[in-house]
Amino acid sequence: MNSGKQKEILGRIREALKVSAPIPHIARRQNASQLVQPKAWLPAVPPDQAGQLALFQKNCLQLKTEFCLVRGTEEAGRVAKELREKYGWSLAASHHQIQLDAVVRTLGIETLYMEDQPAQTALEKCSVGITACDALIAQTGSILLTARSAGGRALSVLPPHHLVVAQINQLVADLPAAIDLFSARYDGDYPSFATFITGPSRTGDIERILVLGAHGPRMLTVILVQ
Amino acid sequence: MLSSFAAKFNTRATRLTADLEHRAKIRSALRSYEKARDEKKALFQDWEAARDGAATIKWEAVNHLDAYLGRFVEKLEARGTKVFWASNAQEARDYIVALAKEKGAHSIIKSKTMTSEEIHLNDSLRQAGYEVVESDLGEFIVQLREEAPYHLVFPAMHLTRTEISDLFHEKLHSAPTDNPEQLTMIARRELRLKYLRADIGISGANFGIAETGMISITENEGNARLTTALPRVHVALMGIEKVIPKLSDLALFLPMLATAGTGQQITCYNSLIGGPRQPDEPDGPAEFHLVLLDNGRTQLLADAEQRDALHCIRCGACLNVCPIFRNVGGHTYATTYQGPIGSVITPHLRGLMDWKHLSYASSLCGACTEVCPVKIDLHHHLLHNRRNAVARNPDKWERFAFRAFARLTANPGLLDKLVRLSRPFLPLVRAARQIMPPPIKGWLASRELPAIALRSFRNYWKSR
Numbered sequence: 001m002n003s004g005k006q007k008e009i010l011g012r013i014r015e016a017l018k019v020s021a022p023i024p025h026i027a028r029r030q031n032a033s034q035l036v037q038p039k040a041w042l043p044a045v046p047p048d049q050a051g052q053l054a055l056f057q058k059n060c061l062q063l064k065t066e067f068c069l070v071r072g073t074e075e076a077g078r079v080a081k082e083l084r085e086k087y088g089w090s091l092a093a094s095h096h097q098i099q100l101d102a103v104v105r106t107l108g109i110e111t112l113y114m115e116d117q118p119a120q121t122a123l124e125k126c127s128v129g130i131t132a133c134d135a136l137i138a139q140t141g142s143i144l145l146t147a148r149s150a151g152g153r154a155l156s157v158l159p160p161h162h163l164v165v166a167q168i169n170q171l172v173a174d175l176p177a178a179i180d181l182f183s184a185r186y187d188g189d190y191p192s193f194a195t196f197i198t199g200p201s202r203t204g205d206i207e208r209i210l211v212l213g214a215h216g217p218r219m220l221t222v223i224l225v226q
Numbered sequence: 227m228l229s230s231f232a233a234k235f236n237t238r239a240t241r242l243t244a245d246l247e248h249r250a251k252i253r254s255a256l257r258s259y260e261k262a263r264d265e266k267k268a269l270f271q272d273w274e275a276a277r278d279g280a281a282t283i284k285w286e287a288v289n290h291l292d293a294y295l296g297r298f299v300e301k302l303e304a305r306g307t308k309v310f311w312a313s314n315a316q317e318a319r320d321y322i323v324a325l326a327k328e329k330g331a332h333s334i335i336k337s338k339t340m341t342s343e344e345i346h347l348n349d350s351l352r353q354a355g356y357e358v359v360e361s362d363l364g365e366f367i368v369q370l371r372e373e374a375p376y377h378l379v380f381p382a383m384h385l386t387r388t389e390i391s392d393l394f395h396e397k398l399h400s401a402p403t404d405n406p407e408q409l410t411m412i413a414r415r416e417l418r419l420k421y422l423r424a425d426i427g428i429s430g431a432n433f434g435i436a437e438t439g440m441i442s443i444t445e446n447e448g449n450a451r452l453t454t455a456l457p458r459v460h461v462a463l464m465g466i467e468k469v470i471p472k473l474s475d476l477a478l479f480l481p482m483l484a485t486a487g488t489g490q491q492i493t494c495y496n497s498l499i500g501g502p503r504q505p506d507e508p509d510g511p512a513e514f515h516l517v518l519l520d521n522g523r524t525q526l527l528a529d530a531e532q533r534d535a536l537h538c539i540r541c542g543a544c545l546n547v548c549p550i551f552r553n554v555g556g557h558t559y560a561t562t563y564q565g566p567i568g569s570v571i572t573p574h575l576r577g578l579m580d581w582k583h584l585s586y587a588s589s590l591c592g593a594c595t596e597v598c599p600v601k602i603d604l605h606h607h608l609l610h611n612r613r614n615a616v617a618r619n620p621d622k623w624e625r626f627a628f629r630a631f632a633r634l635t636a637n638p639g640l641l642d643k644l645v646r647l648s649r650p651f652l653p654l655v656r657a658a659r660q661i662m663p664p665p666i667k668g669w670l671a672s673r674e675l676p677a678i679a680l681r682s683f684r685n686y687w688k689s690r
Binding site: 002003004005006008009010012013014015016017019020021022023024025036037038040041042043044059095114115117120121124140142147148151152153154155157158174175176178179180182183190191192193194195196197198199200201202203204205206207208209211213214215216217 | 269276283289313321382438446481500506525534
């Protein structure tokens with residue numbers, strides 16, 4: 001298929017830009033790119049890990065993300081088992097990753113693995129999607145994950161419950177730090193998909209009243225391994 | 227002469243301004259937003275500096291658009307994305323319809339994209355025989371009602387739960403309920419089936435990142451994630467002005483868009499898509515097409531004075547604070563983009579003479595300019611549009627009236643004399659207001675003609 005009117009559109013853009021537009025006052029100062037300092041403008045984040053952990057936890061509470069802090073993979077498995085009983089999970093979906101595998105094994109229920117490419121309809125019937133992630137962001141209570149780190153695109157959005165197993169060293173202060181981490185980790189060889197997840201799926205489209213579980217998971221649980 | 231668009235606008239505006247129930251609905255829908263927005267804004271260490279920064283980044287991108295678009299497209303194509311450049315709505319629609327035919331598609335699922343509303347994509351696809359389903363809850367509701375989105379961020383904010391329940395009952399045969407959660411679950415169940423059946427997913431894009439060749443999609447429901455994950459073909463539709471230079475710019479834009487748009491610190495899902503499924507990934511669409519749309523944007527770009535209107539990130543904050551929007555409502559505009567930003571850009575996208583009336587749908591209070599996260603000089607642009615419209619098509623009578631007025635005020639003696647002479651006729655003029663032809667009648671209806679003093683100020687000053 002053709003690529004359309006690339007030349008014409010770029011030509012019109014260049015023609016239009018021959019007349020310059022007034023520069024915003026901040027850009028008129030010496031070096032505009034150095035003046036863009038999101039870290040100094042965005043909501044403040046404590047500098048130490050304990051403070052960041054507390055902030056992440058507080059954000060989870062507000063966002064209605066379930067948060068479990070555990071010591072070691074063994075306890076993570078135990079907590080996952082408790083969750084299974086609490087929510088009555090019968091079928092899980094996951095992907096292979098060293099720390100994750102240990103937790104999913106102790107869960108002891110039938111599990112579909114994304115590596116085996118289950119059908120979308122099968123994935124949709126799972127009670128829970130269990131994934132790893134790239135980073136947790138204290139500032140916003142967000143989880144950063146990618147198609148490569150978390151078993152593709154559908155696993156973390158199609159089942160009604162999303163369980164994330166994260167490690168304490170994945171906790172970063174703020175959005176700029178998370179983006180730096182993403183750029184450094186994939187360094188030009190990016191996965192086709194990445195997403196910042198902030199709380200369970202929600203909508204306010206009916207009278208601006210908050211409802212959880214609009215299209216994505218109704219429940220989001222983070223197990224953070226210390 | 228009023229354009230037919232202007233006449234319709236006036237009729238609808240007059241009706242809805244008097245509809246107190248409608249106004250109460252809008253006010254109550256915006257009340258929780260206002261509270262949340264102020265709370266989240268207060269979390270910023272420096273919101274005003276952030277606005278300056280965001281405006282600077284957008285200025286850089288828009289004023290070097292050719293370079294950034296070039297980089298953006300090159301990176302996307304390198305990872306297997308098919309990029310199509312559309313000059314206008316027709317070309318974009320034709321491409322997508324041809325693609326649907328080529329892929330043997332039957333069913334198409336869409337996540338919220340105002341750009342597709344702009345090009346009336348759904349109509350074309352439906353005429354070509356495809357089932358097209360909107361998956362954003364608000365969009366799904368207005369699609370069932372066969373009407374346009376009311377607000378570019380809150381498409382169904384004009385409807386109560388009872389109206390939505392009645393609608394679902396009629397169209398989906400669901401049991402009536404006044405519980406928003408149950409209503410949401412009805413839509414969820416209905417749409418799950420559509421997702422699993424869809425061959426093509428169509429999404430918009432909030433940002434295009436030149437540095438890495440990715441689009442960024444902001445949402446809350448997860449419908450955009452499903453739309454871009456499940457169907458075997460993903461088509462994204464994006465205005466050419468949405469490109470930003472660097473990935474790190476998102477650290478600023480994502481929270482600002484959410485804060486200004488919905489009063490959240492960041493929305494539930496902010497996803498980056500840089501291509502179709504890659505070999506080491508277990509799922510995702512086999513094909514990713516990006517349609518880049520001009521459709522009048524380069525014309526707005528050529529207007530250096532109003533070029534910053536292309537900085538818009540479509541957060542809708544200017545609608546929410548606009549006293550006109552809050553009274554006349556979103557549908558009255560009859561444009562894709564409502565409120566102040568719509569009034570500024572629609573004349574550029576659809577023709578100044580047909581849409582200049584929107585520039586007068588403003589009290590020029592400047593609330594829009596004050597809240598804009600990327601600092602677009604909205605209310606001055608409304609004045610610019612008025613000026614440009616007059617320059618394009620000067621009104622003979624208006625020009626005559628202002629010339630006469632200028633002549634008179636330049637000659638105070640004559641003005642004095644005329645005013646004195648007109649005093650006896652004042653009661654007559656007041657009485658005649660009822661029989662004056664429009665538009666004079668309308669103008670007089672809301673204005674009181676003051677009494678003329680026995681002695682003019684000039685006279686008094688002289689004799690002092």
